[in-house]
Amino acid sequence: MFGPWDSRYAIEDTSGIITPALVVYRDLVERNLDEMIRVAGNAARLRPHCKTHKMRAVAELELKRGITKGKCATFAEAEMLAEAGVSDIFLAYNLVGPNIARAVAFRQRFPHTRFSCTADHPAPIAALGAAMAAAGLDIDVLVDIDSGQHRTGVPAGPEAFALCQRIGSTPGLKFGGLHVYDGQNHQRERGERALAVRNCWDPVASLLEQLEAAGLSTPRIVAGGTGSFPVFAAMTDPRLELSPGTVVFHDFGYRDTFPDLDFVPAALMLTRVISRPTPERVTLDLGYKAVASDPPAGNRLLFPDLPDAKAVLQNEEHLVLETSQAASFQPGDEILAIPKHICPTSALHKQVFVVSQGRVVERWDVSARDRWLTI
Ligand SMILES: Cc1ncc(COP(=O)(O)O)c(C=O)c1O
Numbered sequence: 214m215f216g217p218w219d220s221r222y223a224i225e226d227t228s229g230i231i232t233p234a235l236v237v238y239r240d241l242v243e244r245n246l247d248e249m250i251r252v253a254g255n256a257a258r259l260r261p262h263c264k265t266h267k268m269r270a271v272a273e274l275e276l277k278r279g280i281t282k283g284k285c286a287t288f289a290e291a292e293m294l295a296e297a298g299v300s301d302i303f304l305a306y307n308l309v310g311p312n313i314a315r316a317v318a319f320r321q322r323f324p325h326t327r328f329s330c331t332a333d334h335p336a337p338i339a340a341l342g343a344a345m346a347a348a349g350l351d352i353d354v355l356v357d358i359d360s361g362q363h364r365t366g367v368p369a370g371p372e373a374f375a376l377c378q379r380i381g382s383t384p385g386l387k388f389g390g391l392h393v394y395d396g397q398n399h400q401r402e403r404g405e406r407a408l409a410v411r412n413c414w415d416p417v418a419s420l421l422e423q424l425e426a427a428g429l430s431t432p433r434i435v436a437g438g439t440g441s442f443p444v445f446a447a448m449t450d451p452r453l454e455l456s457p458g459t460v461v462f463h464d465f466g467y468r469d470t471f472p473d474l475d476f477v478p479a480a481l482m483l484t485r486v487i488s489r490p491t492p493e494r495v496t497l498d499l500g501y502k503a504v505a506s507d508p509p510a511g512n513r514l515l516f517p518d519l520p521d522a523k524a525v526l527q528n529e530e531h532l533v534l535e536t537s538q539a540a541s542f543q544p545g546d547e548i549l550a551i552p553k554h555i556c557p558t559s560a561l562h563k564q565v566f567v568v569s570q571g572r573v574v575e576r577w578d579v580s581a582r583d584r585w586l587t588i
Contacts, residue, residue: 218518220515221241222549226572230501231577235480235561238408240570242480243556246461248475249476253446254446258453260303262286263293265289265555265559266554267582268565271299275303281299281300285305288315289586290536294324295434302328303435304330306330306451307337307357307365316344316466319588329389332356333376335500338348339378342383346384352386353390355433356373356380356390357392358373358417362394362395362397369391369417373391373451374423378427392419393435393436395413397463397519401472407444423437432452436452439471439476442474459556462559466554480550480555480558482499484499484547484550485544485547486545486547486548488544489544495533496532496533496534498535498546499527499550500528500530506556510524511524514551514552515553522536563578
């Protein structure tokens, strides 16, 4: 059915797949998980971010491999991980507003799950400490370090040092360590990327020494995304926990950005031709309600079977391609595409179709795509 580009993506019978569909290739996900563990050295060093998949089934595949720690960005993701049985969950997000009370509710609902979060400012630290102490609970708080992305956090310096001490002395809170995410380190060349990661790490290493000298021991440093993963993995600090996310599904954005990494796209879009409005055009049922639209229009999908395809128009439920092969397509024909950015793509789907050994074997819920589940 599909072109000869890669037989691993063939699907025997697509008749039950309602398009546009996100198809997850379970065997390739498992392969990526094994590669993630290989790069890390062992499963205990890993704290993968679940934002890419948001699926309990993937968390369970990780648990089966001995990965018991998880990272997330929302309470829905935290709840999904806890329900799956992940025993140590780090919500890498600064809690404000109702999320303070939700942290208390989470601790009460999952008393046996280890739970931690980030902070980068004294006010939420005080609010979280007061709420936890009033409930007779406590929570580990990691200081969010700004390693150069300038999204959240404070630089690894005196302000960070003061926040670490403040957390350590706030009733209801425990100093949980440092969070060092370096989403800016997207250098294509591995050596350049390694250098940039080292430059982020040096001030962190000094901060760790100062904390140690002040009698505050740092239980963990949760570091990195996919790009910096192999670089942090090569470091030997036993407190380091590695937190790539995209690697489980990968996408063509990261495949092109990080050619040194051996992960393969494991979640593709299946789409059908719905019209051939002109001799050069093929229109697919693949609008931006089905695929992430944060990459620029025209560059949101890769069609391995149609190397010359140009995405010339995308609306909510339509994608128009121009290709020299347009004449060979009929309405109902199917095409596979690799998303440029898989994480927000999976969040657009209530369920995914799961393929193993060339067959659709089940569907998985993308349960944590919601903003809240029960907490
Ligand atoms: C805080 C944090 N940690 C880890 C990750 C995972 O990074 P990647 O998508 O590069 O695997 C992300 C991604 O957005 C993130 O925001």
